[in-house]
Amino acid sequence: MALDDAALQKFGFIPREPKDAINIDPLQTGGILTEEARRALLEWGDGYSVCDFCGGVLDLIKKPPIENFVHSALPEFLNTDVVRVTHGARESKFAVMHSMAKEGDYIVLDKLAHYSSFVAAQRARLNVRTVPHSEAPEYMTYVEGYAIAIEEVIRDTGKAPALAQVTYPDGNYGNLADVKRISDICHSYDVPLMVNGAYSVGKMPVDAKAMGADFIVGSGHKSMASSGPIGVLGVKEDYADIVFGKSPTHPTKEIELLGCSVRGAPIMTMIASFPHVVRRTRNWYNEVADARWFSSRLADLGIVQKGEMPHNHDLMFFEAPVFYEISQTAKKGRYFLYRELKEKNIHGIKSGLTKYFKLSTYQVGRDNLKYVADSFEEIIEKHRIA
Numbered sequence: 001m002a003l004d005d006a007a008l009q010k011f012g013f014i015p016r017e018p019k020d021a022i023n024i025d026p027l028q029t030g031g032i033l034t035e036e037a038r039r040a041l042l043e044w045g046d047g048y049s050v051c052d053f054c055g056g057v058l059d060l061i062k063k064p065p066i067e068n069f070v071h072s073a074l075p076e077f078l079n080t081d082v083v084r085v086t087h088g089a090r091e092s093k094f095a096v097m098h099s100m101a102k103e104g105d106y107i108v109l110d111k112l113a114h115y116s117s118f119v120a121a122q123r124a125r126l127n128v129r130t131v132p133h134s135e136a137p138e139y140m141t142y143v144e145g146y147a148i149a150i151e152e153v154i155r156d157t158g159k160a161p162a163l164a165q166v167t168y169p170d171g172n173y174g175n176l177a178d179v180k181r182i183s184d185i186c187h188s189y190d191v192p193l194m195v196n197g198a199y200s201v202g203k204m205p206v207d208a209k210a211m212g213a214d215f216i217v218g219s220g221h222k223s224m225a226s227s228g229p230i231g232v233l234g235v236k237e238d239y240a241d242i243v244f245g246k247s248p249t250h251p252t253k254e255i256e257l258l259g260c261s262v263r264g265a266p267i268m269t270m271i272a273s274f275p276h277v278v279r280r281t282r283n284w285y286n287e288v289a290d291a292r293w294f295s296s297r298l299a300d301l302g303i304v305q306k307g308e309m310p311h312n313h314d315l316m317f318f319e320a321p322v323f324y325e326i327s328q329t330a331k332k333g334r335y336f337l338y339r340e341l342k343e344k345n346i347h348g349i350k351s352g353l354t355k356y357f358k359l360s361t362y363q364v365g366r367d368n369l370k371y372v373a374d375s376f377e378e379i380i381e382k383h384r385i386a
Ligand SMILES: *Cc1c(COP(=O)(O)O)cnc(C)c1O
Pocket: 087, 088, 089, 090, 091, 113, 114, 116, 167, 169, 170, 171, 196, 198, 199, 218, 219, 220, 221, 222, 230, 231
């Protein structure tokens, strides 16, 4: 097919739908841009825009204040020693796995780890041992499972795993594991611990040192009100030379970052949103209160939250037999819920899901959450009568 005018017609500016819906998609609630970030996106949108000011090391750019942001503000925010900006949580994890472990080594992951953790380990040619959780209804990762997994690796291979990781919170149930106890266990075997905070860094207070995290990972487009791809990686001083080792041929360039990472608008959106992001983490306990309130409203409708109870995070997993039952006879079948919610201007529960789904209450606000809960109730009533 020739790329003639007719073929090119479908490209060009494409408006985004839905526009002003109430968003409860867990992937999206923490990544909605601030007004400042929206402006930065336009202002710095040209390719390589920040490179005008670069003397060879991106994170040392003084104006705009990238150096201050990366070397001072972010380490303070995460309470870690050395920080770099990456293209996302997965790129941060891969950089750590690839530099800390050698081909064939074992690492330990919680069973609820994100797929990108497994894929990062595969790309680094590592073996994975998983730590189980308690299964239904709470699905809490077993803290002592880390000791068992580490000992199994030692028994089978003669040496300790190169790294352990815990997902904080996990992306399915929004459970917050007891990271301090996990890090104590790992450290008693001299195994460093990586905390995957894709759903926490930028939403809630995260203190890498207090948790005993040797590595802390965040996702800008998921939880730091940034236009991605962008992530953060915090590293304890002891490991900084390993993870941020420099090229023998190009001595200012860090190998795991392929020389430099975020080269334009994404970092300027992260910087633009940062004052808001820091302040919103101080409001975290109100967010948890909103999540609990919403969970109890749904419980009254027979929609039951799984995972940690009472819950400590805005990401929640629900079992909704009532919606499943309706889907058996509804006109649109299992798509009825998505359609009904769309009609009510609510976005974020995956199309086709009824029996199990997850959602996020983050920064939705009590009024809108009340509207969402009332809408669930109306949908149930409507189909009960029909
Ligand atoms: C979303 C998510 C990721 C991936 O984040 P990216 O920044 O897009 O790489 C990794 N881990 C968890 C737990 C996630 O929820």
